[in-house]
Amino acid sequence: MKQKEPKNIFIRNAVSPAFIAESIGKHGEKTGIGAHSIFLGQVRADVIDNKTVTGIEYTAYEDMANQQMFLIREDIFEKYPITCMHVYHSLGRVGTGEICLFVFTSSPHRKPAIDACEETVERIKKELPVWGREIFADESYQWKKDN
Amino acid sequence: MKQKEPKNIFIRNAVSPAFIAESIGKHGEKTGIGAHSIFLGQVRADVIDNKTVTGIEYTAYEDMANQQMFLIREDIFEKYPITCMHVYHSLGRVGTGEICLFVFTSSPHRKPAIDACEETVERIKKELPVWGREIFADESYQWKKDN
Amino acid sequence: MSINVLIFGHLADITGKDSLQLRDFHDTDQLIDHLNNLFPSMKKARYACAVDQKIIRTNTQLREDSTVALLPPFSGG
Amino acid sequence: MSINVLIFGHLADITGKDSLQLRDFHDTDQLIDHLNNLFPSMKKARYACAVDQKIIRTNTQLREDSTVALLPPFSGG
Numbered sequence: 001m002k003q004k005e006p007k008n009i010f011i012r013n014a015v016s017p018a019f020i021a022e023s024i025g026k027h028g029e030k031t032g033i034g035a036h037s038i039f040l041g042q043v044r045a046d047v048i049d050n051k052t053v054t055g056i057e058y059t060a061y062e063d064m065a066n067q068q069m070f071l072i073r074e075d076i077f078e079k080y081p082i083t084c085m086h087v088y089h090s091l092g093r094v095g096t097g098e099i100c101l102f103v104f105t106s107s108p109h110r111k112p113a114i115d116a117c118e119e120t121v122e123r124i125k126k127e128l129p130v131w132g133r134e135i136f137a138d139e140s141y142q143w144k145k146d147n
Numbered sequence: 148m149k150q151k152e153p154k155n156i157f158i159r160n161a162v163s164p165a166f167i168a169e170s171i172g173k174h175g176e177k178t179g180i181g182a183h184s185i186f187l188g189q190v191r192a193d194v195i196d197n198k199t200v201t202g203i204e205y206t207a208y209e210d211m212a213n214q215q216m217f218l219i220r221e222d223i224f225e226k227y228p229i230t231c232m233h234v235y236h237s238l239g240r241v242g243t244g245e246i247c248l249f250v251f252t253s254s255p256h257r258k259p260a261i262d263a264c265e266e267t268v269e270r271i272k273k274e275l276p277v278w279g280r281e282i283f284a285d286e287s288y289q290w291k292k293d294n
Numbered sequence: 295m296s297i298n299v300l301i302f303g304h305l306a307d308i309t310g311k312d313s314l315q316l317r318d319f320h321d322t323d324q325l326i327d328h329l330n331n332l333f334p335s336m337k338k339a340r341y342a343c344a345v346d347q348k349i350i351r352t353n354t355q356l357r358e359d360s361t362v363a364l365l366p367p368f369s370g371g
Numbered sequence: 372m373s374i375n376v377l378i379f380g381h382l383a384d385i386t387g388k389d390s391l392q393l394r395d396f397h398d399t400d401q402l403i404d405h406l407n408n409l410f411p412s413m414k415k416a417r418y419a420c421a422v423d424q425k426i427i428r429t430n431t432q433l434r435e436d437s438t439v440a441l442l443p444p445f446s447g448g
Contacts (some may be wrong), residue, residue, distance in 0.1 A: 017171040030244070033190055041257075041448045057445065060447065099171075110188075121261075127445070131443065134270035143380055205304065208344075272370065273368065
């Protein structure tokens, strides 16, 4: 469904599998939907200079990110015949193996949901003012670069 | 992870959101994973000749489908650097708004998981000997054609 | 020589059966001719044929205990 | 004239602050020159600049209560 104004996409810490299940379950009443596409970002235990990442600490320019997400959403609804789109991004600490990004699109037939999900993920990575800081076991950190 | 022999992809009736959550949660220990891509097929309440679909009844040539899925899996693992793939398909009755197909791929970076998931879904639809019968409220039915 | 025939999807509606045990057919063409005689609507039906789980494109020899499956267009997912 | 400056990511490490209140800067070039003097390591830093949540590409006039945000390359998701 389209939105009239920006919604807050940010949630504290990790996105839980139970939250994802609840979000999926809510779509059971939308019986025009035939396909869901979901992307989940998970925090990797990368090893950098012999130190292992134990989590990522996310910060964001929240107002601007929510506004930009609203614009991305409008573009995607314009471009693809999708029924709904949901996006959640973590703020604060997310441990390795936990989920930090949840993008969920649905449509009557599969192609639009799949394409819309992929394009939304790419745009989120490029356009949302969000920063991740990789935290090591000794609490030192480095700002995430690869994206 | 690769498999040595075909696994049974079929489950009775709908795939529950709780089952999906459990499957996602199990990947928290695989800390090399950075991205998950999930496709879900959901049964639509299509209206055909003024009659509304209330569910789909799935049958399959199970042994052949499991064997074919094993081959698809081997091809996809050969082609994309993915960490794991899980596929579940319903057998028997699945009501409208319920989930009948669950495809789940994971990889360190996002592109392989996304591409592998999409290609696996296409191949499942084309290559697995599975048939859906759309059931109407009066218990009459028609064999599903569009795919 | 005993042959197992598995019948799926709308073909099972046409034949009223989801499997058959037949004897003394040596190849798939023979078998299909026989089924077309028994169930004339099968002539118009679109389907693929698998022998021991491999889809065949041409007439194929059958052996003792071969399984022939009649597969209408797939519609899973 | 009062200007709000928001500082994100590694720029906040360089400046030791995540926001500043400044006065009497009339455009973004002036403001950035000032910050470069205060924090010389900012000269080498890669970042975009947004005024009132819009990313700007060229020198931009500031107004009373404008919010200028300094945005290092994004790394969300």
